[in-house]
Amino acid sequence: MEILATTVWGMERLSMEEVKELTGRAAEMEHKGLIRTSGNEEDLLVLNHLSRSLHRILMLIMRDEFSSLSELYDKARAIDFSSYLAPELSFAVRAERIGSHNFRSMDIEREVGQAVIDSYRSATGFRLRVNLDDPDVIIRVEVRHNTFWLALDTTGKDSLYKRSYRVYKHPAPLNPCLAHCLLRLSKWTGSKSLLDPMCGSGTICIEAARWANGIPNRGDYALWHLTFLNHQRLKHLLVAMESVIRHEKLKIRGCDISDKHIEGARRNTERAGVMVDYFRCDATKIPLDSDVIVCNPPYGLRVGSRRKVKRLYAAFIENLARSDWERAVLITSNPQLMPVKSNLVEVQRLAVMYGNLPCTVLVMERA
Ligand SMILES: C[S@@+](CC[C@H](N)C(=O)[O-])C[C@H]1O[C@@H](n2cnc3c(N)ncnc32)[C@H](O)[C@@H]1O
Structure with a gap:
Protein backbone atom coordinates (compact mmCIF):
# COMPACT_ATOMS: atom_id res chain seq x y z
CA MET A 1 0.00 0.00 0.00
CA THR A 154 -4.97 5.91 10.55
CA THR A 155 -3.90 8.35 13.30
CA GLY A 156 -7.27 9.88 14.15
CA LYS A 157 -8.62 13.11 15.52
CA ASP A 158 -5.52 14.11 17.47
CA SER A 159 -2.31 14.54 15.53
CA LEU A 160 0.70 12.61 16.83
CA TYR A 161 2.30 15.90 17.92
CA LYS A 162 -0.23 15.98 20.77
CA ARG A 163 1.85 14.18 23.35
CA SER A 164 0.02 12.97 26.43
CA TYR A 165 2.81 14.07 28.83
CA ARG A 166 2.00 17.78 28.51
CA VAL A 167 0.32 18.31 31.86
CA TYR A 168 2.10 21.67 32.26
CA LYS A 169 1.29 24.09 29.45
CA HIS A 170 4.07 26.56 28.62
CA PRO A 171 2.89 29.81 26.91
CA ALA A 172 5.22 29.20 23.93
CA PRO A 173 5.76 25.45 23.69
CA LEU A 174 7.71 23.84 20.87
CA ASN A 175 5.99 21.27 18.64
CA PRO A 176 7.46 17.97 19.92
CA CYS A 177 7.83 16.72 16.32
CA LEU A 178 9.90 19.78 15.52
CA ALA A 179 11.89 19.23 18.74
CA HIS A 180 12.69 15.74 17.50
CA CYS A 181 13.88 17.12 14.14
CA LEU A 182 16.20 19.56 15.98
CA LEU A 183 17.65 16.61 17.90
CA ARG A 184 18.29 14.76 14.63
CA LEU A 185 20.05 17.83 13.23
CA SER A 186 22.17 18.02 16.38
CA LYS A 187 23.43 14.44 15.74
CA TRP A 188 22.71 13.71 19.40
CA THR A 189 22.74 10.06 20.40
CA GLY A 190 21.98 8.60 23.83
CA SER A 191 25.67 8.34 24.68
CA LYS A 192 26.27 12.11 24.30
CA SER A 193 25.44 14.78 26.84
CA LEU A 194 22.65 17.19 25.89
CA LEU A 195 21.72 20.58 27.31
CA ASP A 196 18.69 22.75 26.55
CA PRO A 197 19.59 26.01 28.35
CA MET A 198 16.14 27.62 27.81
CA CYS A 199 14.06 24.50 28.25
CA GLY A 200 10.63 25.96 29.15
CA SER A 201 8.36 22.98 29.75
CA GLY A 202 11.11 20.53 28.79
CA THR A 203 9.95 19.44 25.31
CA ILE A 204 13.43 19.02 23.79
CA CYS A 205 14.82 17.13 26.80
CA ILE A 206 11.74 14.91 27.09
CA GLU A 207 11.74 14.10 23.37
CA ALA A 208 15.42 13.16 23.57
CA ALA A 209 14.84 10.85 26.53
CA ARG A 210 11.74 9.25 24.96
CA TRP A 211 13.60 8.68 21.69
CA ALA A 212 16.69 7.13 23.27
CA ASN A 213 14.53 4.88 25.48
CA GLY A 214 12.17 3.79 22.68
CA ILE A 215 9.09 5.15 24.48
CA PRO A 216 6.15 5.06 22.04
CA ASN A 217 3.31 7.47 21.24
CA ARG A 218 -0.17 7.52 22.81
CA GLY A 219 -1.70 4.34 21.41
CA ASP A 220 -5.26 5.57 20.66
CA TYR A 221 -4.80 5.54 16.87
CA ALA A 222 -7.77 5.39 14.50
CA LEU A 223 -6.26 2.27 12.92
CA TRP A 224 -7.78 0.30 15.80
CA HIS A 225 -11.20 1.15 14.24
CA LEU A 226 -10.16 -0.27 10.88
CA THR A 227 -11.39 -3.84 11.17
CA PHE A 228 -10.06 -4.86 7.75
CA LEU A 229 -6.57 -4.75 9.26
CA ASN A 230 -5.35 -7.90 11.02
CA HIS A 231 -5.66 -6.77 14.65
CA GLN A 232 -4.26 -9.97 16.09
CA ARG A 233 -1.04 -9.49 14.14
CA LEU A 234 -0.93 -5.81 15.07
CA LYS A 235 -1.36 -6.60 18.77
CA HIS A 236 1.56 -9.03 18.64
CA LEU A 237 3.65 -6.31 17.04
CA LEU A 238 2.54 -3.85 19.73
CA VAL A 239 3.70 -6.24 22.47
CA ALA A 240 7.06 -6.61 20.70
CA MET A 241 7.47 -2.82 20.47
CA GLU A 242 6.55 -2.35 24.14
CA SER A 243 9.00 -5.05 25.23
CA VAL A 244 12.03 -3.03 24.12
CA ILE A 245 11.16 0.14 26.07
CA ARG A 246 13.98 1.18 28.39
CA HIS A 247 14.03 3.51 31.38
CA GLU A 248 17.67 4.59 31.37
CA LYS A 249 18.86 7.84 32.85
CA LEU A 250 20.89 9.66 30.21
CA LYS A 251 23.07 12.77 30.31
CA ILE A 252 20.21 15.13 29.53
CA ARG A 253 19.91 18.48 31.29
CA GLY A 254 17.48 21.34 30.94
CA CYS A 255 17.52 24.74 32.58
CA ASP A 256 15.43 27.88 32.42
CA ILE A 257 15.41 31.28 34.08
CA SER A 258 11.89 30.69 35.38
CA ASP A 259 11.26 28.53 38.46
CA LYS A 260 7.68 28.06 37.33
CA HIS A 261 8.73 26.56 33.98
CA ILE A 262 11.34 24.33 35.64
CA GLU A 263 8.66 22.99 37.96
CA GLY A 264 6.38 22.47 34.93
CA ALA A 265 9.17 20.70 33.00
CA ARG A 266 9.66 18.36 35.96
CA ARG A 267 5.94 17.51 35.98
CA ASN A 268 5.90 16.86 32.22
CA THR A 269 9.04 14.74 32.47
CA GLU A 270 7.57 12.62 35.25
CA ARG A 271 4.38 12.12 33.22
CA ALA A 272 6.47 11.12 30.19
CA GLY A 273 8.14 8.39 32.27
CA VAL A 274 11.69 9.63 31.63
CA MET A 275 14.50 11.22 33.64
CA VAL A 276 16.05 14.64 33.01
CA ASP A 277 18.08 16.87 35.34
CA TYR A 278 16.59 20.35 35.60
CA PHE A 279 17.97 23.43 37.31
CA ARG A 280 17.37 27.15 37.31
CA CYS A 281 19.89 29.14 35.28
CA ASP A 282 20.62 32.22 33.24
CA ALA A 283 21.65 30.79 29.87
CA THR A 284 23.81 33.84 29.19
CA LYS A 285 25.96 33.17 32.27
CA ILE A 286 26.35 29.43 33.01
CA PRO A 287 29.01 27.47 31.10
CA LEU A 288 27.21 25.77 28.20
CA ASP A 289 29.45 22.75 28.48
CA SER A 290 27.74 19.74 26.94
CA ASP A 291 28.40 17.66 23.81
CA VAL A 292 25.24 18.97 22.23
CA ILE A 293 23.18 22.14 22.79
CA VAL A 294 19.63 22.26 21.42
CA CYS A 295 17.68 25.37 22.23
CA ASN A 296 14.46 27.22 21.46
CA PRO A 297 15.04 30.73 22.84
CA PRO A 298 12.19 33.26 23.10
CA TYR A 299 11.21 34.83 19.77
CA GLY A 300 9.94 38.07 21.24
CA LEU A 301 6.37 37.29 20.19
CA ARG A 302 4.63 35.43 22.95
CA VAL A 303 7.53 35.58 25.44
CA GLY A 304 9.72 38.72 25.83
CA SER A 305 9.91 41.91 23.74
CA ARG A 306 12.04 42.30 20.56
CA ARG A 307 14.53 44.65 22.22
CA LYS A 308 15.00 42.29 25.17
CA VAL A 309 15.31 39.35 22.80
CA LYS A 310 18.07 41.12 20.85
CA ARG A 311 20.02 41.66 24.09
CA LEU A 312 19.39 38.07 25.17
CA TYR A 313 20.56 36.64 21.82
CA ALA A 314 23.74 38.75 21.89
CA ALA A 315 24.65 37.61 25.41
CA PHE A 316 23.68 34.00 24.69
CA ILE A 317 25.79 33.79 21.51
CA GLU A 318 28.74 35.35 23.43
CA ASN A 319 28.33 32.62 26.03
CA LEU A 320 28.03 29.92 23.38
CA ALA A 321 31.24 31.19 21.76
CA ARG A 322 33.22 30.81 25.01
CA SER A 323 31.70 27.45 26.08
CA ASP A 324 32.79 23.93 25.27
CA TRP A 325 30.45 21.90 23.03
CA GLU A 326 30.47 20.02 19.67
CA ARG A 327 27.28 21.00 17.90
CA ALA A 328 24.49 23.46 18.65
CA VAL A 329 21.04 23.76 17.09
CA LEU A 330 18.88 26.83 17.63
CA ILE A 331 15.43 27.70 16.32
CA THR A 332 14.15 31.24 16.08
CA SER A 333 11.78 33.40 14.07
CA ASN A 334 14.32 36.22 14.40
CA PRO A 335 17.63 34.89 13.00
CA GLN A 336 18.68 38.45 12.07
CA LEU A 337 18.95 39.19 15.79
CA MET A 338 21.58 36.45 16.24
CA PRO A 339 25.04 38.04 16.03
CA VAL A 340 27.79 36.38 13.97
CA LYS A 341 30.88 35.19 15.89
CA SER A 342 34.14 34.29 14.19
CA ASN A 343 34.63 31.07 16.18
CA LEU A 344 31.10 29.78 15.47
CA VAL A 345 30.51 28.21 12.06
CA GLU A 346 26.99 27.97 10.72
CA VAL A 347 26.98 24.53 9.05
CA GLN A 348 23.32 24.46 8.10
CA ARG A 349 20.37 26.85 7.93
CA LEU A 350 16.84 25.55 7.35
CA ALA A 351 13.54 27.33 6.85
CA VAL A 352 10.66 25.76 8.75
CA MET A 353 7.09 26.75 9.47
CA TYR A 354 5.93 26.52 13.04
CA GLY A 355 2.18 26.75 12.56
CA ASN A 356 1.89 29.96 10.54
CA LEU A 357 5.18 31.36 11.83
CA PRO A 358 8.21 31.18 9.51
CA CYS A 359 11.23 30.13 11.58
CA THR A 360 14.88 29.44 10.93
CA VAL A 361 16.90 26.57 12.31
CA LEU A 362 20.61 27.27 12.71
CA VAL A 363 23.07 24.41 13.08
CA MET A 364 26.45 25.51 14.43
CA GLU A 365 29.82 24.01 15.10
CA ARG A 366 32.93 25.53 16.59
CA ALA A 367 35.59 26.83 14.22
C1 LIG B 1 10.30 29.63 23.62
S1 LIG B 1 10.45 29.25 25.29
C2 LIG B 1 11.00 27.56 25.28
C3 LIG B 1 9.83 26.63 25.18
C4 LIG B 1 10.23 25.18 25.28
N1 LIG B 1 11.00 24.75 24.13
C5 LIG B 1 8.99 24.32 25.45
O1 LIG B 1 8.64 23.54 24.53
O2 LIG B 1 8.30 24.43 26.46
C6 LIG B 1 11.89 30.10 25.78
C7 LIG B 1 12.25 29.92 27.24
O3 LIG B 1 13.46 30.64 27.48
C8 LIG B 1 13.45 31.02 28.83
N2 LIG B 1 14.48 32.07 29.03
C9 LIG B 1 14.44 33.39 28.65
N3 LIG B 1 15.57 34.00 28.97
C10 LIG B 1 16.37 33.09 29.56
C11 LIG B 1 17.69 33.11 30.10
N4 LIG B 1 18.42 34.22 30.12
N5 LIG B 1 18.17 31.97 30.62
C12 LIG B 1 17.45 30.84 30.62
N6 LIG B 1 16.20 30.75 30.13
C13 LIG B 1 15.67 31.86 29.59
C14 LIG B 1 12.01 31.47 29.07
O4 LIG B 1 11.70 31.42 30.45
C15 LIG B 1 11.23 30.44 28.24
O5 LIG B 1 10.75 29.41 29.02
Missing part, protein backbone atom coordinates in the same frame (compact mmCIF):
# COMPACT_ATOMS: atom_id res chain seq x y z
CA GLU A 2 1.04 3.61 -0.42
CA ILE A 3 1.39 5.50 2.85
CA LEU A 4 1.38 9.28 3.16
CA ALA A 5 2.63 11.03 6.27
CA THR A 6 2.26 14.66 7.24
CA THR A 7 5.19 16.31 8.97
CA VAL A 8 6.68 19.65 9.96
CA TRP A 9 6.92 21.98 6.93
CA GLY A 10 10.63 22.16 6.06
CA MET A 11 11.64 19.00 7.92
CA GLU A 12 10.64 16.44 5.28
CA ARG A 13 14.19 15.11 4.76
CA LEU A 14 14.50 14.27 8.44
CA SER A 15 11.12 12.54 8.41
CA MET A 16 12.14 10.51 5.37
CA GLU A 17 15.26 9.47 7.27
CA GLU A 18 13.10 8.48 10.26
CA VAL A 19 10.72 6.40 8.08
CA LYS A 20 13.69 4.54 6.59
CA GLU A 21 15.05 3.78 10.07
CA LEU A 22 11.68 2.56 11.40
CA THR A 23 10.39 0.53 8.45
CA GLY A 24 13.45 -0.02 6.26
CA ARG A 25 11.53 1.53 3.37
CA ALA A 26 12.53 4.53 1.31
CA ALA A 27 10.35 7.63 1.49
CA GLU A 28 10.05 10.56 -0.89
CA MET A 29 8.76 14.07 -0.57
CA GLU A 30 5.25 14.56 -1.97
CA HIS A 31 5.35 18.29 -1.23
CA LYS A 32 6.31 20.50 1.70
CA GLY A 33 4.82 19.00 4.85
CA LEU A 34 3.93 15.67 3.22
CA ILE A 35 6.02 12.59 2.45
CA ARG A 36 5.10 9.24 0.91
CA THR A 37 6.37 5.73 1.38
CA SER A 38 5.17 2.21 0.71
CA GLY A 39 4.33 -0.35 3.37
CA ASN A 40 1.95 -2.83 4.90
CA GLU A 41 -0.40 -2.68 7.87
CA GLU A 42 2.44 -3.33 10.30
CA ASP A 43 4.20 -0.25 8.95
CA LEU A 44 1.05 1.79 9.66
CA LEU A 45 1.27 0.77 13.31
CA VAL A 46 5.04 1.20 13.54
CA LEU A 47 4.84 4.73 12.11
CA ASN A 48 1.96 5.72 14.40
CA HIS A 49 3.53 4.21 17.47
CA LEU A 50 7.22 4.97 17.09
CA SER A 51 7.63 7.94 14.77
CA ARG A 52 8.58 11.17 16.46
CA SER A 53 8.66 13.66 13.60
CA LEU A 54 5.40 12.67 11.87
CA HIS A 55 2.02 14.27 12.49
CA ARG A 56 -0.37 11.84 10.78
CA ILE A 57 -0.12 8.50 8.99
CA LEU A 58 -2.51 8.11 6.05
CA MET A 59 -3.33 5.05 3.99
CA LEU A 60 -3.80 6.13 0.39
CA ILE A 61 -6.92 4.82 -1.36
CA MET A 62 -6.99 6.82 -4.58
CA ARG A 63 -4.91 9.34 -6.46
CA ASP A 64 -6.21 10.78 -9.71
CA GLU A 65 -7.00 13.83 -11.79
CA PHE A 66 -10.38 15.53 -12.01
CA SER A 67 -11.92 18.54 -13.69
CA SER A 68 -15.09 19.24 -11.70
CA LEU A 69 -16.71 18.52 -8.35
CA SER A 70 -19.13 16.08 -9.97
CA GLU A 71 -16.19 14.16 -11.46
CA LEU A 72 -14.61 14.06 -8.00
CA TYR A 73 -17.90 12.66 -6.67
CA ASP A 74 -17.96 9.97 -9.41
CA LYS A 75 -14.37 8.92 -8.69
CA ALA A 76 -14.96 8.70 -4.93
CA ARG A 77 -18.31 6.93 -5.52
CA ALA A 78 -16.47 4.20 -7.48
CA ILE A 79 -14.44 3.22 -4.37
CA ASP A 80 -15.94 0.33 -2.39
CA PHE A 81 -15.86 1.88 1.09
CA SER A 82 -17.54 -1.19 2.58
CA SER A 83 -14.17 -2.96 2.29
CA TYR A 84 -12.61 -0.29 4.55
CA LEU A 85 -15.28 0.73 7.08
CA ALA A 86 -17.45 -1.45 9.33
CA PRO A 87 -21.14 -0.38 9.44
CA GLU A 88 -21.07 0.66 13.13
CA LEU A 89 -18.36 3.27 12.47
CA SER A 90 -18.98 6.97 12.00
CA PHE A 91 -16.90 8.99 9.57
CA ALA A 92 -16.10 12.53 8.45
CA VAL A 93 -14.35 13.86 5.37
CA ARG A 94 -11.72 16.56 5.84
CA ALA A 95 -10.40 18.32 2.77
CA GLU A 96 -7.56 20.66 1.94
CA ARG A 97 -7.40 22.57 -1.29
CA ILE A 98 -4.55 24.27 -3.10
CA GLY A 99 -5.11 26.12 -6.38
CA SER A 100 -7.83 28.18 -7.90
CA HIS A 101 -11.21 26.46 -8.07
CA ASN A 102 -14.84 27.48 -8.24
CA PHE A 103 -15.57 25.48 -5.07
CA ARG A 104 -14.38 25.52 -1.46
CA SER A 105 -12.88 22.80 0.76
CA MET A 106 -16.30 22.49 2.41
CA ASP A 107 -17.83 21.60 -0.96
CA ILE A 108 -15.23 18.86 -1.45
CA GLU A 109 -16.08 17.48 1.99
CA ARG A 110 -19.79 17.47 1.20
CA GLU A 111 -19.42 15.83 -2.24
CA VAL A 112 -16.96 13.17 -1.12
CA GLY A 113 -19.02 12.54 2.05
CA GLN A 114 -22.09 11.91 -0.12
CA ALA A 115 -20.05 9.65 -2.42
CA VAL A 116 -18.97 7.57 0.61
CA ILE A 117 -22.58 7.23 1.81
CA ASP A 118 -23.87 6.32 -1.67
CA SER A 119 -21.08 3.83 -2.36
CA TYR A 120 -21.64 2.17 1.01
CA ARG A 121 -25.41 2.00 0.63
CA SER A 122 -25.21 0.43 -2.82
CA ALA A 123 -22.72 -2.21 -1.57
CA THR A 124 -24.44 -3.06 1.75
CA GLY A 125 -27.88 -1.40 1.86
CA PHE A 126 -26.64 0.40 5.00
CA ARG A 127 -26.35 4.16 5.52
CA LEU A 128 -23.00 4.97 7.13
CA ARG A 129 -23.16 7.49 9.98
CA VAL A 130 -21.54 10.93 9.60
CA ASN A 131 -20.07 12.50 12.74
CA LEU A 132 -18.34 15.78 12.05
CA ASP A 133 -17.20 16.44 15.64
CA ASP A 134 -15.85 13.13 16.81
CA PRO A 135 -15.72 10.62 13.94
CA ASP A 136 -14.29 7.12 14.38
CA VAL A 137 -12.58 7.43 11.00
CA ILE A 138 -11.48 10.50 9.07
CA ILE A 139 -11.24 10.33 5.29
CA ARG A 140 -8.75 12.94 4.10
CA VAL A 141 -8.84 14.50 0.67
CA GLU A 142 -6.25 16.85 -0.73
CA VAL A 143 -6.99 18.71 -3.93
CA ARG A 144 -4.05 20.36 -5.72
CA HIS A 145 -5.09 22.14 -8.86
CA ASN A 146 -6.60 19.33 -11.03
CA THR A 147 -5.27 16.39 -9.00
CA PHE A 148 -6.48 14.83 -5.79
CA TRP A 149 -5.69 12.07 -3.38
CA LEU A 150 -8.05 10.39 -0.93
CA ALA A 151 -6.77 8.53 2.12
CA LEU A 152 -7.85 6.94 5.40
CA ASP A 153 -6.37 8.72 8.40
